[in-house]
Amino acid sequence: MGKVELLILTKRLTAKQKEEIVISFKLGRDIDALSQKYRCTKITIIRNLKKNLGELKYKDLINKSKSLKEKTETNKNETNDLEKINFDNVNFKTDPNDHKFLNENISSSNFEPIDSFFEIAPVDYELDNSSRKELSSIPLSEVDFPKIVYMVVDKKIELEIKLLKDFPEWQFLPLDDLSRKTIEIFFDLNLAKKSCNKEQKVLKVPNTDVFRIASPVLISKGITRIVCAENLIAI
Numbered sequence: 001m002g003k004v005e006l007l008i009l010t011k012r013l014t015a016k017q018k019e020e021i022v023i024s025f026k027l028g029r030d031i032d033a034l035s036q037k038y039r040c041t042k043i044t045i046i047r048n049l050k051k052n053l054g055e056l057k058y059k060d061l062i063n064k065s066k067s068l069k070e071k072t073e074t075n076k077n078e079t080n081d082l083e084k085i086n087f088d089n090v091n092f093k094t095d096p097n098d099h100k101f102l103n104e105n106i107s108s109s110n111f112e113p114i115d116s117f118f119e120i121a122p123v124d125y126e127l128d129n130s131s132r133k134e135l136s137s138i139p140l141s142e143v144d145f146p147k148i149v150y151m152v153v154d155k156k157i158e159l160e161i162k163l164l165k166d167f168p169e170w171q172f173l174p175l176d177d178l179s180r181k182t183i184e185i186f187f188d189l190n191l192a193k194k195s196c197n198k199e200q201k202v203l204k205v206p207n208t209d210v211f212r213i214a215s216p217v218l219i220s221k222g223i224t225r226i227v228c229a230e231n232l233i234a235i
Contacts, residue, residue, distance in 0.1 A: 013038060013048060015191050019229040021045060022052045023169050025061065028068075052229075137225065137232040140215060145208035149185045149228075150192035153203045159183050159223075160200065167227055182225040183218070191229070211235075 013021070021034055031049075035042045050058045152160050164170055165178035185205070186192035192202045211218075211226065215235050218224075226233040 013040060013044065015188070015194060018048050018052065019191070020169055021048060022229065025049055025053075028065065030065065137234040140212060140226070140233055140235050143231065143233055145211070146187055147206070147208070149187055149205045149208055150189055151183070151185055151203045151205060152192060152195050152200050154200055157203065161221075161223060162227075164225055164227070164232075170227075170232060180225050181221070181223045182227050183223055184227045187229060 017038055021038065024034060025031075031042050031045050034045050038045070046058075053061070154160065160183070162182050162184065163178065164173065164180045164182050167182075170178070184195070186195070189202065196202060218235055224235050226235060
């Protein structure tokens with residue numbers, strides 16, 4: 001009998017899991033894999049993605065994922081066809097007279113040392129040492145913030161500053177990036193409240209232009225990233 005795998009479904013996804021699902025989906029994780037990881041149906045995954053991303057953005061990401069898979073499959077098929085052609089062009093049949101022919105046509109001159117050589121000129125160009133663009137973050141100037149966001153602060157209204165390595169969903173970044181100082185914002189009030197401890201409170205930010213206005217001050221304090229459920233934002 002074949003092996004039967006049982007999937008124990010989760011009754012309800014937590015807010016943190018919903019955030020992780022959105023981030024993973026944006027990074028290319030497919031719906032089947034997310035369904036298995038979080039032990040819920042594909043319908044549940046799709047419903048939460050559409051709710052968080054919107055119908056248009058969800059469809060756009062699905063189409064991009066399909067195009068990437070089709071391109072990968074096409075390249076794979078082309079490689080297989082090429083390998084097949086190479087082998088098909090080789091005649092593996094042997095003829096007893098082949099050995100005789102080879103022995104008659106191979107002379108000792110074929111194995112004499114080569115006393116000439118070609119000199120290859122060294123490649124002369126400058127290496128591009130410019131830093132690579134960090135594809136995982138987007139510039140602050142390109143972010144379309146909602147009208148209101150929320151932040152977690154202490155009782156003295158001081159910002160809670162964390163290192164990027166404190167966020168599990170961004171652990172794939174290089175070590176240099178993980179040591180960056182960050183602040184976290186929330187688009188949902190309930191998520192912000194869940195991240196508060198007894199010594200903290202939620203601060204409402206009614207004008208999100210404040211992040212662009214205060215960016216020089218944040219950079220002077222060593223804060224170069226803003227973390228939110230949607231993106232990693234470069235200040």
